[in-house]
Amino acid sequence: MNLRDVTVIEHVEVQGGYRLLVMDAPDIAAQVQPGQFIHLQIPDLRDALLRRPFSIYNAENNRLSVLYKGVGVGTRWMADLKPGDPLSVMGPLGHGFPIAEAGGYPVLVAGGYGMAALYIAARESRQKGTAFFGGASAGDILCVPEFEALGWEVRVTTEDGSLGMKGIVTDAMDEWLAQNRPEGEPEYFVCGPSGMLKAVGERAMKAGTKAWISLDNNMCCGVGACLTCVQKIRTADGAWEWQRACREGPVFECREVIWDGEESVEHRTSNIEHRTKS
Numbered sequence: 001m002n003l004r005d006v007t008v009i010e011h012v013e014v015q016g017g018y019r020l021l022v023m024d025a026p027d028i029a030a031q032v033q034p035g036q037f038i039h040l041q042i043p044d045l046r047d048a049l050l051r052r053p054f055s056i057y058n059a060e061n062n063r064l065s066v067l068y069k070g071v072g073v074g075t076r077w078m079a080d081l082k083p084g085d086p087l088s089v090m091g092p093l094g095h096g097f098p099i100a101e102a103g104g105y106p107v108l109v110a111g112g113y114g115m116a117a118l119y120i121a122a123r124e125s126r127q128k129g130t131a132f133f134g135g136a137s138a139g140d141i142l143c144v145p146e147f148e149a150l151g152w153e154v155r156v157t158t159e160d161g162s163l164g165m166k167g168i169v170t171d172a173m174d175e176w177l178a179q180n181r182p183e184g185e186p187e188y189f190v191c192g193p194s195g196m197l198k199a200v201g202e203r204a205m206k207a208g209t210k211a212w213i214s215l216d217n218n219m220c221c222g223v224g225a226c227l228t229c230v231q232k233i234r235t236a237d238g239a240w241e242w243q244r245a246c247r248e249g250p251v252f253e254c255r256e257v258i259w260d261g262e263e264s265v266e267h268r269t270s271n272i273e274h275r276t277k278s
């Protein structure tokens with residue numbers, strides 16, 4: 001992990017309120033693993049003291065990029081960034097998608113900015129499989145040509161039917177699973193809203209396959225110190241403990257995650273302070 005002062009080299013509006021921010025950050029770009037994120041400081045704002053987390057969309061040579069949507073005070077401030085502006089960036093952070101070790105047929109599932117978290121995974125995957133992108137309408141569906149250029153089949157779903165199949169992303173997945181027999185069991189790599197993560201995880205568990213889901217828990221410090229981002233995680237001995245989405249995650253296998261409202265198994269005293277994933 002690095003804390004670096006970097007420089008904006010490109011900042012463009014993509015579509016639907018999403019922007020692509022490219023930074024000159026060779027030290028960080030060289031270390032990025034699929035599904036990791038950066039923590040970006042919003043300077044000069046008294047009411048936005050905390051850094052903001054963003055999935056790393058791409059990292060090539062000296063270029064590090066994020067794809068983000070303006071939703072609040074920090075991202076609205078970011079919208080005014082221009083080439084040459086300085087930024088303080090911490091990263092790469094967290095444990096991402098173990099796609100290099102995928103044993104089955106890789107299936108990517110993304111909602112909202114989830115596509116951004118999956119692009120490097122799509123590139124690093126030895127086998128190119130099928131990607132399901134879902135959103136409210138056409139403006140929310142990003143990067144389809146980029147994923148297709150890597151050799152992935154992309155299937156799009158929109159809730160209003162303005163692009164692709166009308167419905168939600170799991171509708172398209174269910175239809176595809178009913179009609180196709182991929183070579184190998186599907187292994188899912190998923191980023192998007194919690195409801196979607198849970199729905200894909202349930203399908204994977206029912207089918208006895210794996211789903212790696214990237215949690216979107218609110219984060220303050222981003223480096224494991226504040227415990228804002230903790231999540232109930234099942235342990236191998238059948239108990240559970242709090243783990244930090246920013247440090248042990250954000251990616252977990254779906255069987256590990258205990259969602260709010262789910263019946264808890266026996267609680268074990270957390271070893272959060274000492275635990276570090278390899």
Ligand SMILES: Cc1cc2nc3c(=O)[nH]c(=O)nc-3n(C[C@H](O)[C@H](O)[C@H](O)COP(=O)(O)OP(=O)(O)OC[C@H]3O[C@@H](n4cnc5c(N)ncnc54)[C@H](O)[C@@H]3O)c2cc1C
Nearest residue numbers: 052053054055067068069071072073074075113116216217
């Ligand atoms: C690991 C991780 C990776 C992320 N990657 C991306 C990414 O690649 N692209 C992207 O656009 N966003 C991403 N986000 C979400 C991003 O961090 C928030 O949108 C951002 O922090 C909002 O800052 P703000 O100051 O503009 O909004 P605030 O003023 O802090 O909040 C404005 C509104 O946005 C909502 N909001 C804040 N954080 C989140 C969140 N994590 N998810 C959903 N809604 C939120 C708030 O509830 C509030 O309604 C990621 C979040 C996490 C935890």
Ligand code: FES
Nearest residue numbers: 220222226227246
């Ligand atoms: S955000 Fe502080 S511990 Fe995760």
